[in-house]
Amino acid sequence: MLARIRNKVLNGRRLSADDALRLFESSDIFSIGSLAAYANGKKNGKKAFFVRNRHINPTNICINRCKFCAFSRSPGQEGAYELTVDEIIAKLRPYCGGKGRLPGITEAHIVGGLHPEWDFGRYLGIISAIRRHFPGLHIKAFTAVEIDHFSRISGLGLEGTLKALKKAGLGTMPGGGAEIFASGVRAELCPEKISGARWIEVMEAAHGVGIRTNATMLYGHIESHEDRVDHLMRLREMQDRTGGFQAFIPLAYHPKNTRIQGGYTSGIDDLRTIAVSRLVLDNFDHIKAYWIMLGEKISQLSLCFGADDIDGTIIEEKITRSAGGLTAGHLTADQLAHLIRKAGKTPVERDSFYRKVRVYG
Amino acid sequence: MADRGKKGRRIAKKEAVAMLRKADLLELGQAADDLRSRLHPEGIVTFVVDRNINYTNVCINRCAFCAFWRREDASDAYILEEAELFRKIDETIALGGTQILIQGGLHPRLGIDYYVRLLSSIKGRYDINIHGFSPPEICYIADTSDITIRETLAILKNAGLDSVPGGGAEILSDRVREIVSPRKIRSSRWLRVMEEAHGLGMRTTATMMFGSIETPEDIVEHLDAVRELQDSTGGFTAFIPWSFQPGNTELGKGGRGSGTGGRTKKAGPRPPGPESPYGATAVEYLRVLALSRIYLDNIQNVQASWVTQGLKLAQVALRFGANDFGSTMIEENVVASTGVSYRVSMEDIINSIRAAGFAPCQRDTVYRIIRRY
Numbered sequence: 001m002l003a004r005i006r007n008k009v010l011n012g013r014r015l016s017a018d019d020a021l022r023l024f025e026s027s028d029i030f031s032i033g034s035l036a037a038y039a040n041g042k043k044n045g046k047k048a049f050f051v052r053n054r055h056i057n058p059t060n061i062c063i064n065r066c067k068f069c070a071f072s073r074s075p076g077q078e079g080a081y082e083l084t085v086d087e088i089i090a091k092l093r094p095y096c097g098g099k100g101r102l103p104g105i106t107e108a109h110i111v112g113g114l115h116p117e118w119d120f121g122r123y124l125g126i127i128s129a130i131r132r133h134f135p136g137l138h139i140k141a142f143t144a145v146e147i148d149h150f151s152r153i154s155g156l157g158l159e160g161t162l163k164a165l166k167k168a169g170l171g172t173m174p175g176g177g178a179e180i181f182a183s184g185v186r187a188e189l190c191p192e193k194i195s196g197a198r199w200i201e202v203m204e205a206a207h208g209v210g211i212r213t214n215a216t217m218l219y220g221h222i223e224s225h226e227d228r229v230d231h232l233m234r235l236r237e238m239q240d241r242t243g244g245f246q247a248f249i250p251l252a253y254h255p256k257n258t259r260i261q262g263g264y265t266s267g268i269d270d271l272r273t274i275a276v277s278r279l280v281l282d283n284f285d286h287i288k289a290y291w292i293m294l295g296e297k298i299s300q301l302s303l304c305f306g307a308d309d310i311d312g313t314i315i316e317e318k319i320t321r322s323a324g325g326l327t328a329g330h331l332t333a334d335q336l337a338h339l340i341r342k343a344g345k346t347p348v349e350r351d352s353f354y355r356k357v358r359v360y361g
Numbered sequence: 362m363a364d365r366g367k368k369g370r371r372i373a374k375k376e377a378v379a380m381l382r383k384a385d386l387l388e389l390g391q392a393a394d395d396l397r398s399r400l401h402p403e404g405i406v407t408f409v410v411d412r413n414i415n416y417t418n419v420c421i422n423r424c425a426f427c428a429f430w431r432r433e434d435a436s437d438a439y440i441l442e443e444a445e446l447f448r449k450i451d452e453t454i455a456l457g458g459t460q461i462l463i464q465g466g467l468h469p470r471l472g473i474d475y476y477v478r479l480l481s482s483i484k485g486r487y488d489i490n491i492h493g494f495s496p497p498e499i500c501y502i503a504d505t506s507d508i509t510i511r512e513t514l515a516i517l518k519n520a521g522l523d524s525v526p527g528g529g530a531e532i533l534s535d536r537v538r539e540i541v542s543p544r545k546i547r548s549s550r551w552l553r554v555m556e557e558a559h560g561l562g563m564r565t566t567a568t569m570m571f572g573s574i575e576t577p578e579d580i581v582e583h584l585d586a587v588r589e590l591q592d593s594t595g596g597f598t599a600f601i602p603w604s605f606q607p608g609n610t611e612l613g614k615g616g617r618g619s620g621t622g623g624r625t626k627k628a629g630p631r632p633p634g635p636e637s638p639y640g641a642t643a644v645e646y647l648r649v650l651a652l653s654r655i656y657l658d659n660i661q662n663v664q665a666s667w668v669t670q671g672l673k674l675a676q677v678a679l680r681f682g683a684n685d686f687g688s689t690m691i692e693e694n695v696v697a698s699t700g701v702s703y704r705v706s707m708e709d710i711i712n713s714i715r716a717a718g719f720a721p722c723q724r725d726t727v728y729r730i731i732r733r734y
């Protein structure tokens with residue numbers, strides 16, 4: 001049944017939406033996995049990547065309060081917090097040089113809530129302070145949802161907002177907030193959030209001003225396989241236009257502490273989704289199996305199913321953990337390298353643009 | 362490789378070692394999956410509802426990294442009271458349980474009489490299957506009571522023991538055991554207990570704990586010893602490979618936390634830790650699992666270990682040769698005290714099996730289906 005698809009992949013031809021759907025519906029995870037591994041091998045050889053990073057979530061107070069978000073709080077609610085710029089700098093400092101300090105990081109990953117009272121200057125201030133204190137540290141910050149919010153509170157428009165952030169020191173953007181583009185599902189899953197079309201618009205604008213980004217897909221909630229395919233197709237189209245995406249990251253839905261019921265995705269679905277993504281998104285260089293979401297076990301296995309990146313050391317991650325994540329808060333570089341090696345790949349520590357920092361033998 | 366499985370030709374040790382070393386993970390998986398679906402064409406995945414009852418936490422072995430053992434004079438040392446035991450069994454039956462797994466530490470003052478009383482008090486009251494005492498415990502009972510293994514098993518069986526868990530097998534290679542668990546019974550003794558049990562008509566499981574310092578050759582040695590014994594007795598119901606989890610208590614715990622431990626040697630120097638501080642990764646677990654399914658052509662069932670691997674990987678394991686999800690673990694004293702425990706309800710297990718594409722069924726100790734969901 002998959003013979004035609006196999007032929008296409010082996011001949012480097014693009015898969016159709018129909019093909020993608022067929023792959024999602026197939027239980028032949030071995031054929032799909034090995035095809036995806038083949039496709040990945042053509043792009044990345046035996047290399048598999050990780051990065052030394054630290055997550056900072058400046059505030060969990062958010063005007064959106066999306067149903068599936070276990071992280072956000074309303075102002076004054078128990079557990080609500082906001083970090084000052086000084087606190088953020090203090091969180092980064094131990095990882096950014098100095099004698100006797102903790103193992104270093106190369107990237108700060110910053111995302112958080114849409115605070116009802118913070119003005120754009122406050123967000124901008126976070127970026128420029130980090131730039132000032134740690135000039136060598138790459139700043140990857142703000143999802144399309146946040147950028148959309150900033151563009152409205154700053155009065156600078158999308159492009160002006162993005163340019164201001166870039167000037168302040170923002171290097172790249174993560175791919176969050178994409179969820180599932182299909183409007184029906186989105187209306188139920190996260191009506192509070194920007195539309196799929198707007199997400200794409202923000203990302204196009206970012207790519208337009210020279211900010212590279214990632215893309216995500218949240219799966220395993222109420223979406224259909226058709227919705228997943230639609231999502232991938234829209235990303236592929238956009239990537240054809242801009243070429244600005246670095247990695248695609250399928251995010252397995254975590255049901256705990258959220259207001260959308262449902263179970264965890266199956267490990268089999270996780271692996272198949274990674275593999276199908278690799279096969280369909282032929283214009284993305286990297287497929288990331290984000291270990292904090294998938295758990296380190298499935299994440300490692302993903303490297304045999306088409307993924308080439310397992311993200312990073314991720315010191316302190318609050319968003320997934322609030323939603324009953326299955327994993328510890330961080331892994332050391334050596335642990336990540338070990339997982340990669342045991343999957344039969346060569347561990348390569350990368351920077352934020354997938355340039356080699358160090359190969360772990 | 363897949364062909365080999367299809368033709369039903371038995372694979373040799375050398376082939377198995379080569380597969381474990383070099384075969385592509387997905388090819389191994391495919392071959393194991395084909396075999397699994399040939400042996401279990403109905404697409405059923407089974408589990409047992411049982412409770413682990415630890416009759417004592419006093420253990421002469423005092424493994425350095427075991428959080429469970431106590432000295433006899435410790436304030437929280439215990440031998441399970443009968444009332445408590447009965448309460449646990451009542452609860453088990455109320456929850457639909459069909460089996461209790463009875464294991465404990467190696468208590469210096471509990472002779473065979475204690476065990477006979479324990480078993481017959483349960484059987485006098487309940488119609489429940491007693492799966493109990495892994496080989497290290499059997500050996501310890503035999504030694505302290507100064508009777509043979511066969512006599513011990515016969516007495517226990519007579520008192521109500523139905524089947525024996527395969528814990529304490531670790532890796533059946535004395536080279537590895539000398540290093541990893543020097544106080545534990547040797548391979549030949551483990552196999553001997555199983556052989557005698559089978560001879561008396563008792564069914565048992567077999568386990569393997571890998572991910573410490575063993576080589577692929579050691580793993581294949583283990584599989585081969587189990588396959589050979591199964592050829593002659595046919596008494597193994599299932600094979601349960603699981604990987605050493607650092608942060609877990611003791612290298613030497615049998616599958617599902619059998620109180621195990623060696624017997625004769627005094628507590629010597631602390632055994633060295635495993636070579637890798639990380640234990641076996643998911644990829645290694647699946648490789649060994651798949652190879653086990655392929656190699657053990659005479660064992661009907663292979664169990665996925667969700668307790669040590671987590672539910673998601675256990676689901677994947679169902680496509681890498683496993684057809685059974687083990688126990689729902691109403692209670693697990695030993696594992697729970699280590700932090701490895703995944704708090705999973707029966708509901709989660711049923712849902713997980715279904716989400717992996719299989720029909721969940723409750724089974725009894727000898728893998729007969731009791732209930733479909």
Ligand code: SF4
Pocket residue numbers: 062063064065066069071072112113114145193
């Ligand atoms: S998902 Fe993002 S936008 Fe939605 S409530 Fe959570 S933090 Fe706010």
Ligand code: SF4
Pocket residue numbers: 420421422423424427428429430465466467610611613614619620621622623
């Ligand atoms: S692990 Fe088993 S043998 Fe070792 S001390 Fe604990 S109960 Fe005794």
